[in-house]
Amino acid sequence: MGKDPLRDKQGLTEEEFLQKYDISIYERPSVTVDMLIFTVVDEEKENYRKLPEKSLKLLLVKRGVHPYIGQWALPGGFVTNDESLDEAALRELKTETNIDDVYMEQLYTWGDVKRDPRTRVISCSYMALIDSRALEVKAGDDAVDARWFDARYSVLEEKKTILEKGFSFERVIKITLSNDQAKLEATIKIIEKYSGKAVTVERDVMVSNGVSFDHAKMIQYAIERLRNKIEYTDIAFNLMPELFTLSELQQVYEVTLGRELLSSAFRRKIKDMVIETNQFTKDAGHRPAKLFRFNPNWRYL
C-alpha cells in the first residue's frame, strides 16, 4: 500500500494485521440471492384471426424442504464465499432456466431480522428479463418443481393520512400469481411515513396465500420497478425476440404496465428505439405487419 508501511495502535503493518485478523469474531448472517425472472408469453388464441393475448409470467419454485414446505418461492440460494452477488445470481438463473444470456439487474436487499425462521438471512433480490422463446425450465436442487405463473398486479387502495407531525401514504397492492396448477394471492401494504424530516417506507405482508417468506414483498417491489423502468429505458426489448411487430411490442408494454396504450402515441414514443426491416408477418388473417428490430443506437437521455 505504501513505501513506509503505516502501523496501527498495536504497531502492526497492514500485512501483519491481515494475517492476524480473526474472521470468526463477528456474528455473520447468511446471505442469499433471490431471483425475479420475468417473461412475456402468448396465451392461446381465441380465434385464428385474432392476435394472441400476452401475459407477464414470473418463475416460482415449489419448496421441497422446510421451511414453507409445499409453498411457492422465488428461485434463489445462498451466496458462497468465492462468488460475487452478481455471480451467485447468474448461477441461480442458469440453474433454474438454463439460460445465462439475459438482462439482469440488482433490485433491493431485504434485511429484516425475522424474515427467515431458520436463522438470520439477508437476501439480495435480482430481476431478470428473458425472451420467452428461449425457455427450458428445470427445477433446481432444493426445489420440487419450477413453474411459470401469470403475474397480476392491482392497486386496491391508496390513501393519505395526516399525522400530528407529518403525514403518511398507504397503498395496498394485490399480487395474483396463477397457472393451471395453483392460484396464489398476496396483498402488500406499503406505508410511507413522513414525520418531521424522517421518511420511512415499510412494506407489510397482509395476506400471503402460498407465497413463502417475504417473497410477496419482493414481487411487488420488482413489478413496481419493472413498470417504472419500462417507461424510460429499453428493458422491454429483453422480453422480445429478435424480430417483432410494433403491435407485439405494444402488447408487451401493456401487459407489464397493466393498462392499455394508444397505438399512435406508442408508436411515436418508441419510433427511435426500433429499426424497420423489410420483412412482414404472414398468414395473419388480416393485414400483415412490418417486422422491426431493436435499435442499438438508441440511448435514453
Next chain:
Amino acid sequence: MGKDPLRDKQGLTEEEFLQKYDISIYERPSVTVDMLIFTVVDEEKENYRKLPEKSLKLLLVKRGVHPYIGQWALPGGFVTNDESLDEAALRELKTETNIDDVYMEQLYTWGDVKRDPRTRVISCSYMALIDSRALEVKAGDDAVDARWFDARYSVLEEKKTILEKGFSFERVIKITLSNDQAKLEATIKIIEKYSGKAVTVERDVMVSNGVSFDHAKMIQYAIERLRNKIEYTDIAFNLMPELFTLSELQQVYEVTLGRELLSSAFRRKIKDMVIETNQFTKDAGHRPAKLFRFNPNWRYL
C-alpha cells in the same frame, strides 16, 4: 404452518426441522452498511451584498485501523444479528452525526469477493440527506476523525464501442472530495456491455487517491442516484431548512445537479411543491425574497 403439519423427506415437521437446523454449515460473509451522508452548506460570502454559494458535502471518516489506515472512508459498520439493515444504517447515522430524524434510502449492495482484504464482506450502501443546520458531527468508534468533504462529480469521457456481437458504453467519472485538510480524487470507469441479450454493468476504480475500499464506486453511484431522483421527487427538501427562499432551493438543485438552471423554468417546475409564507428575508443588501415551506400535499405522479 397448517393444521396437519407437513413433513419433509426426513419425516420432520417444520418445527422439528427448525430445532435441528444447524446454522454453521454454510459459510457466511460479513455484512456491513456504508452510509453516504450528504448535506448542502453555504460557503463564505465574497461580498456582503452577494448571496453565499452553496456546496454539496459528503461525510467521510479517517480510518484509524487497518486496512486502509490513515485513508478516508464512508462511515459504516457491521450489521449485528439482532438488527435489520435499516436499523443498522440508522444506528451508524446516529453514531456519526447524532441525528436520527432524516431522510434515508437504501442504494445498492456491493458484493465483489475481494472488496475487503480482511475477509468476505458484503456491503449495503444507504444514502442520507440532512439539513445542514442540524450538524454536530462526532467521530465514531473505529474512526479517528469525521469530516465533511466538498463533493464534485464530473464526466471525463463518454464513449460507445461497437463489439462483434453488440456494443458497449463507457463513462469515466471523476469524483473530487476536498476540504481544508485533504483533497481526495477518484476516477471510476463504468462499462455497460450489451452482448446479445446479456447486459452487464461493471464499475472499475481507475484512480483512488485516499479513498478506502471500493467506496469511490459507492460515492459515484450515490451522486448519480441523487441527481436522478432530485429531478422527479421531493428529496431536495430534506436538504433544506423549514423556511427557505426559492433562490436557495434553486441553488440546492444546482449544486446537486452540477449545472445551472433557468430561474423561470425552475420556479414553474417546483411551484406546486412549495407553499408561500408571508415572511421575507431581511437585510440582504438587495430585494428581499419571500420565504417558502415544503408543501406536504405535493405528490409526484
Next chain:
DNA sequence: GGAATAGTGTCTATAAGACAATATCGG
C-alpha cells in the same frame, strides 16, 4: 365486402427551454 389489425395525421394539452421585462430592496 367484412373482420381484423396496421399504420398515419391532426388537434389539443402540458411541460420545458430561452430570454426579456419588471419589481424591490440597501446604499
Next chain:
DNA sequence: CCGATATTGTCTTATAGACACTATTCC
C-alpha cells in the same frame, strides 16, 4: 440612481393524450 437579486411574462419547442381516418390482408 446603481447593484444585486426577486419575480413574472411570453414566445418557442418538445412530448403526450385523444381520436379520427386510411391501408392491407384473408376469407
